[in-house]
Amino acid sequence: MSMALFSSSPPPPTTLSALSLKPRLSFRTQLALFPRKAPSLLLPRSTDNGAGVVSSTATVTEEEEKKEETPPPAAEEKDVESKQQSVLGSNGAAARAEEVLPPKFKDPRWVGGTWDLKRFQKDGKSDWDGVVDAEVRRRKWLQENPEASSNDEPVIFDTSIIPWWSWVKRFHLPEAELLNGRAAMIGFFMAYFVDSLTGVGLVDQMGNFFCKTLLFIAVAGVLLIRKNEDIDTLKRLLDETTFYDKQWQATWQEDKSDSEAK
Amino acid sequence: MASLSSTTSTAAGDSLRSFSGLRRETSILRGVAAADAPASQLRRRQLGVVRASRTSPRLNGRKLRVAVVGGGPAGGAAAEALAKGGVETMLIERKLDNCKPCGGAIPLCMVEEFGLPLDLIDRRVTKMKMISPSNVAVDIGRTLGPHEYIGMVRREVLDAYLRGRAAEAGASVINGLFLRLEQPEGPGGPYRIHYNEFSPAGGGTGERRTAEVDAVVGADGANSRVAKSIGAGEYEYAIAFQERVRIPETKMEYYKERAEMYVGDDVSPDFYGWVFPKCDHVAVGTGTVTHKADIKKFQAATRLRAKDKIEGGTIIRVEAHPIPEHPRPRRVLGRVALVGDAAGYVTKCSGEGIYFAAKSGQMCAEAIVEGSENGSRMIDEGDLRKYLEKFDKMYWPTYKVLDVLQKVFYRSNAAREAFVEMCADEYVQKMTFDSYLYKKVVPGNPLDDLKLAVNTIGSLVRANALRREMDKLTL
Numbered sequence: 001m002s003m004a005l006f007s008s009s010p011p012p013p014t015t016l017s018a019l020s021l022k023p024r025l026s027f028r029t030q031l032a033l034f035p036r037k038a039p040s041l042l043l044p045r046s047t048d049n050g051a052g053v054v055s056s057t058a059t060v061t062e063e064e065e066k067k068e069e070t071p072p073p074a075a076e077e078k079d080v081e082s083k084q085q086s087v088l089g090s091n092g093a094a095a096r097a098e099e100v101l102p103p104k105f106k107d108p109r110w111v112g113g114t115w116d117l118k119r120f121q122k123d124g125k126s127d128w129d130g131v132v133d134a135e136v137r138r139r140k141w142l143q144e145n146p147e148a149s150s151n152d153e154p155v156i157f158d159t160s161i162i163p164w165w166s167w168v169k170r171f172h173l174p175e176a177e178l179l180n181g182r183a184a185m186i187g188f189f190m191a192y193f194v195d196s197l198t199g200v201g202l203v204d205q206m207g208n209f210f211c212k213t214l215l216f217i218a219v220a221g222v223l224l225i226r227k228n229e230d231i232d233t234l235k236r237l238l239d240e241t242t243f244y245d246k247q248w249q250a251t252w253q254e255d256k257s258d259s260e261a262k
Numbered sequence: 263m264a265s266l267s268s269t270t271s272t273a274a275g276d277s278l279r280s281f282s283g284l285r286r287e288t289s290i291l292r293g294v295a296a297a298d299a300p301a302s303q304l305r306r307r308q309l310g311v312v313r314a315s316r317t318s319p320r321l322n323g324r325k326l327r328v329a330v331v332g333g334g335p336a337g338g339a340a341a342e343a344l345a346k347g348g349v350e351t352m353l354i355e356r357k358l359d360n361c362k363p364c365g366g367a368i369p370l371c372m373v374e375e376f377g378l379p380l381d382l383i384d385r386r387v388t389k390m391k392m393i394s395p396s397n398v399a400v401d402i403g404r405t406l407g408p409h410e411y412i413g414m415v416r417r418e419v420l421d422a423y424l425r426g427r428a429a430e431a432g433a434s435v436i437n438g439l440f441l442r443l444e445q446p447e448g449p450g451g452p453y454r455i456h457y458n459e460f461s462p463a464g465g466g467t468g469e470r471r472t473a474e475v476d477a478v479v480g481a482d483g484a485n486s487r488v489a490k491s492i493g494a495g496e497y498e499y500a501i502a503f504q505e506r507v508r509i510p511e512t513k514m515e516y517y518k519e520r521a522e523m524y525v526g527d528d529v530s531p532d533f534y535g536w537v538f539p540k541c542d543h544v545a546v547g548t549g550t551v552t553h554k555a556d557i558k559k560f561q562a563a564t565r566l567r568a569k570d571k572i573e574g575g576t577i578i579r580v581e582a583h584p585i586p587e588h589p590r591p592r593r594v595l596g597r598v599a600l601v602g603d604a605a606g607y608v609t610k611c612s613g614e615g616i617y618f619a620a621k622s623g624q625m626c627a628e629a630i631v632e633g634s635e636n637g638s639r640m641i642d643e644g645d646l647r648k649y650l651e652k653f654d655k656m657y658w659p660t661y662k663v664l665d666v667l668q669k670v671f672y673r674s675n676a677a678r679e680a681f682v683e684m685c686a687d688e689y690v691q692k693m694t695f696d697s698y699l700y701k702k703v704v705p706g707n708p709l710d711d712l713k714l715a716v717n718t719i720g721s722l723v724r725a726n727a728l729r730r731e732m733d734k735l736t737l
Binding site for chain 2: 133155157160162167
């Protein structure tokens with residue numbers, strides 16, 4: 001999908017890589033200070049996200065707590081959160097370990113829990129590919145660095161705001177081209193082989209039931225089996241559809257002679 | 263069982279191999295198409311034996327004796343129905359104040375069908391929030407009527423109430439631990455059960471006792487000993503891990519009528535993480551079938567996702583429990599039947615079990631009462647199979663639909679995103695709640711169903727397209 005790469009907006013590469021190093025460094029130093037790691041309750045302490053400034057707000061817990069602040073990272077776009085862990089076990093003792101959370105997702109075009117379409121204008125029209133790319137990056141980011149869901153900034157983005165033709169143009173058409181190409185190649189060579197073996201020409205092949213069956217199998221094969229793994233995937237899917245039913249019917253397939261003998 | 267594709271193949275492959283090995287020979291030999299005909303009729307045709315209770319011997323001078331092992335919702339409901347039907351019932355429960363690790367959600371139909379008093383319900387959940395892996399949050403519950411809700415109960419309260427009703431109906435409730443049962447010597451002989459009876463004062467291991475009963479109802483939960491003693495076979499199970507967290511009043515206000523469900527690979531590869539409100543605290547938990555060793559990691563991830571909302575909370579209890587994923591291969595043998603979690607009646611996708619436990623207990627008891635003509639005749643396996651037939655027929659659509667939902671929507675993060683997106687649709691909300699609250703799979707308006715199908719496919723296609731792009735990207 002090389003089209004996708006051309007149309008994606010350039011990500012901020014330098015800030016990202018710089019940031020990814022920083023949290024790990026501070027995590028390691030803090031671990032050294034608190035070598036004892038006990039089963040812990042995560043009592044998170046959220047830090048306020050301002051542009052480049054990290055301030056921390058403490059949460060009230062029943063144990064006494066120490067506050068530690070991490071120095072603000074250089075990046076303007078991402079912020080670092082720090083968390084405290086304390087043990088609330090039956091012995092009442094508290095063990096602390098500092099852990100630095102990965103940075104939260106931030107993007108200037110992500111406004112109010114959704115993508116601000118006004119920022120995705122290109123030549124006066126909406127740049128839907130840009131929206132797709134931005135959402136892909138957001139999801140990838142959150143997959144790598146899961147975040148707390150917030151009631152103050154709820155995420156309300158719905159992929160259906162991107163019009164269907166944009167999805168078709170970007171995702172369906174390239175694959176359709178690929179599959180049609182495969183089908184055409186297979187069709188041409190199959191027609192040639194059948195003709196060379198039996199002498200039946202293309203037009204006459206179309207009138208023959210066996211040839212039409214072969215054609216159907218070829219089309220179905222091209223559609224369903226796109227990668228080598230798909231053959232196993234399809235077999236597994238078929239098993240899966242009936243597996244649960246078999247589990248439920250197991251008790252009915254009881255061998256009667258066993259219980260009669262008792 | 264849905265999970266990441268590579269793990270599904272090994273997990274399902276292993277279980278498929280081991281599972282079908284248990285029964286394949288018999289089914290091939292007999293060529294039984296069990297799904298087509300009620301099993302009792304089929305067997306009659308094949309063996310020429312009429313297994314009706316009319317031919318069972320009358321019991322002289324005594325009532326039918328049944329032991330119900332386990333005093334949870336299944337056991338309590340079974341014991342009550344048995345006692346009401348004139349059967350001499352003993353209910354054996356090992357821990358009368360057992361505070362079970364459980365979501366504690368009961369559907370509306372349970373309140374109606376079992377006549378539960380409304381003060382049993384601590385909270386009425388009328389809003390649910392579904393949160394996708396990328397934190398897209400959707401509120402469902404807009405379509406609920408003013409009298410519709412999901413009841414949240416404390417298990418110790420519900421279980422004690424049902425046991426109390428059984429005792430009132432005439433069952434004798436025994437605080438004891440079931441050890442094993444001995445098969446009867448002859449065709450009409452009694453089962454001898456061995457159990458430890460605990461004294462009311464508590465402490466110690468209790469006194470060894472035996473009792474002779476005509477039938478046993480195994481309602482002793484996921485680790486059922488009755489199931490083991492009849493060789494019922496194993497099932498796949500999920501581990502549900504839960505922490506009860508007491509959070510500040512201001513945060514508790516948010517959860518007053520709201521439960522949350524978090525989906526994502528971080529939270530669970532094949533289940534969901536939850537925050538359910540209880541009487542004065544919330545239960546934060548998650549579960550998994552395929553990655554049980556990572557449960558603590560998943561729990562940490564659930565806490566992270568709910569971080570803002572449970573901040574400042576203190577953990578007051580940590581608990582974990584196995585949850586069956588599907589019924590055991592054998593649920594009835596001779597005059598012993600399994601009900602509830604012991605039989606494996608937990609739905610996929612939502613992991614709901616309380617209602618089905620109580621209902622199966624009740625149905626089994628009713629089948630025994632009917633087969634024994636109110637305790638005056640001996641019963642046989644055919645009567646118990648009638649309960650299986652009735653239960654399977656009534657609830658199979660519900661179980662199958664939830665299985666399909668789990669297979670389709672818990673497959674991957676992309677599928678979960680599509681799932682949450684679909685939940686925003688009002689028709690989906692209405693169908694979901696109707697089928698959950700009333701346990702009836704009712705097909706709606708065909709045009710709406712078609713629109714729903716198109717929208718579902720659209721959501722799945724879009725989410726998967728985004729996922730393929732995500733795979734190409736390295737951040």
